[in-house]
Amino acid sequence: MSIVEPVVLLVVGFVMLIKGADWFVEGASKIADRFGIPQLVIGLTIVAMGTSAPEAAVSIASALKGSAEITIGNVLGSNILNVLVILGMTAVVRAIAVQKSTIKYEIPFTIFVTVLLGVLGLSDGVISRAEGVVFWAFFIVYLLYLFKMAKDGQQEAEETKKEEKKDSMLKLILLVIIGVVLIVFGSDVSVEAATDLAKIFGMSERLIGLTIVALGTSLPELVTSVTAAIKGKADIAVGNIVGSNLFNILFVVGTTALITPVAYSANFMVDTITAVAAMVLLFICVLPKKKLNRPAGAIMLVGYVAYFIYLIQ
Secondary structure, eight states: OOOHHHHHHHHHHHHHHHHHHHHHHHHHHHHHHHHHHOOOHHEEEEEEEHHHHHHHHHHHHHHHOOOOOHHHHHHHHHHHHIIIIIIIHHHHHOOOOHHHHIIIIIIIHHHHHHHHHHHHHHHHHHOOOOHHHHHHHHHHHHHHHHHHHHHHHHHHOOOOOOOOOOOOOHHHHHHHHHHHHHHHHHHHHHHHHHHHHHHHHOOOOHHHIIIIHHHHHHHHHHHHHHHHHHTTTTTTTTHHHHHHHHHIIIIHHHHHHHHHOEEEEGGGHHHHHHHHHHHHHHHHHHHHHHHHHHHHHHHHHHHHHHHHHHHHH
């Protein structure tokens, strides 16, 4: 098999995933806004789900195709990338302020569910349907927490809206539909191409999931966070990434496990520990001054380089 074809297909798949997520988020956000749903709720739910849609689509498609190691590899790899690379790069560009609720509740909760994922997966080598129900139960609790927080006004009010030309409802619905279609097809193409590459290079599905697929499905978060930092609007970056990591574990793994039990290889021990360590590092860095500064961002990037060297050895 030629290497050119799977590489081209992988790139095409990632482009479909990124554009699909982008259009889905834009369409869904504006539809929700049209119906008067608060921007805070939109950001913490629809946007978080939209940027994590590639992970969800790839993981579910992988499990259904019998490549379950890509599912766990993708989720762990994406979560590690989100913290060490995306927040690291964002903080290096501009120091990021962190909301009090993110430090007090969301980061500790993310550490807890990441540890839970590792304990359940490594104890018997599989995330069962019953454990998928457990993750979904926690996901519902998390959503209730978000809605309560929005209702009680515990976070800062949304930024003053600028007058914008309103898109037609038909256009917004088409954006959502086309976005979902691109995400589904893009995930299918990406999984096929990544699996073919693994076979060509003799790489394990675990390594492919932790690196190539994880980077590709994390591109929406990377582009959004770094762009926001450059524009000086990175204050909510940490909250968004933490929310995305929670969604990856609770919804993506939970939903995939409900469809089919997901294999959790003992080889994921180090990756699970790294995912937990990344969140603990984030917590330690932001706790003193409620800010993720440039030196902390540099430490995170160095941490990922060390982890990547471990992976390719």
